[in-house]
Amino acid sequence: MLEQLGARFPGWWRTESSIARSSPLRIFTSSEDRLALNAITHPRIGSAMLEKTQALQDEKVVVYDAALLIENKLHEGMAGVILVVTRPQVQLND
Secondary structure: OHHHHHHHOOOOEEEOOEEOOOHHHHHHHOHHHHHHHHHHHHHHHHHHHHHHHHHOOOOOOOOOOOOOOOOOOHHHHOOOOOOOOOOHHHHOOO
């Protein structure tokens, strides 16, 4: 995957696992870049989610924290969704 990302987005990567600070700005300003990034990463993210969820199938509750859960229709395979909302000031605190 990193080879695909490097070929599509040259200059984005400082190290194998570290993205250059200015690179994410392009994702939010270029729909073409965002779609390309999603096409490369989302299939792998989905596979990892499925693998981990299957490994936890005997658990009563599994917590899945995903910013785009509804938008990507990942909730459709879940028994339920709990939405947690808080003030922006609280979100920014560790």
